[in-house]
Amino acid sequence: MITPKMVPADIFIPKLAQYLRENVKELQPAEWSYFAKTSSFNERVPDNPEIWWYVRAASLLRKLYSISPLGVGTTRRLYSGLKRRGAKPPRTVKAPGHANRLILRQLEKAGLVIRTKKGRVLSPKGRSLLDKLSYEMFKELAEKKPELKKYLE
Numbered sequence: 001m002i003t004p005k006m007v008p009a010d011i012f013i014p015k016l017a018q019y020l021r022e023n024v025k026e027l028q029p030a031e032w033s034y035f036a037k038t039s040s041f042n043e044r045v046p047d048n049p050e051i052w053w054y055v056r057a058a059s060l061l062r063k064l065y066s067i068s069p070l071g072v073g074t075t076r077r078l079y080s081g082l083k084r085r086g087a088k089p090p091r092t093v094k095a096p097g098h099a100n101r102l103i104l105r106q107l108e109k110a111g112l113v114i115r116t117k118k119g120r121v122l123s124p125k126g127r128s129l130l131d132k133l134s135y136e137m138f139k140e141l142a143e144k145k146p147e148l149k150k151y152l153e
Contacts, residue, residue, distance in 0.1 A: 069119030
């Protein structure tokens with residue numbers, strides 16, 4: 001069975017983000033997301049402020065597939081980065097959790113994520129969606145690279 005782990009993230013995440021943007025109506029960017037930075041260690045707002053919300057949601061779904069259960073504190077660590085501090089050495093800073101929390105809540109309303117006591121996990125609907133999309137993307141990859149066709153059998 002083809003899983004999202006078998007498809008490269010740089011191919012899987014943008015296509016999943018496009019799917020979420022077109023088909024999941026519960027997932028809507030917050031008003032502040034068009035002009036806010038994604039974290040304190042970033043110097044600028046995202047280059048494409050209309051779609052970063054969907055890209056983050058796709059990334060969270062892919063992470064939920066491999067790391068489960070997943071809480072907001074874990075997502076803060078996953079999306080952390082180096083904060084430049086001028087002449088002083090850089091420090092690792094956790095990412096803010098507000099956007100991740102809102103996205104996870106919206107994915108819960110859409111039925112793709114379930115909340116448990118230990119954190120959030122993918123629902124059967126979310127898992128089947130990711131499996132279906134990863135299979136379609138892997139078929140496209142197999143057409144470009146014939147040596148991958150043996151995994152489709």
